Amino acid sequence: MSADSQREEKARQLRQQAEELELRAQRADDPEEHRRLIEEAVRIRAKCQETGGPESATMDPM
Secondary structure (H helix, E strand, O other), X not given: OOHHHHHXXXXXXXXXXXXXXXXXXXXOOOHHHHHXXXXXXXXXXXXXXXXXXXXXXOOOOO
């Protein structure tokens, strides 16, 4: 596996993880839990951007 494909795979995994956190945040009953999950998703999106470049961290508006 090339370095580019490894980086793309890592970015894909990070995007998926962030999306899962965002979905959990939407369903959270506790406002504090919602905030925590969103903050974690934003942190992961930033890491995704570092890993795969700006186009890899696209985020659908909630």
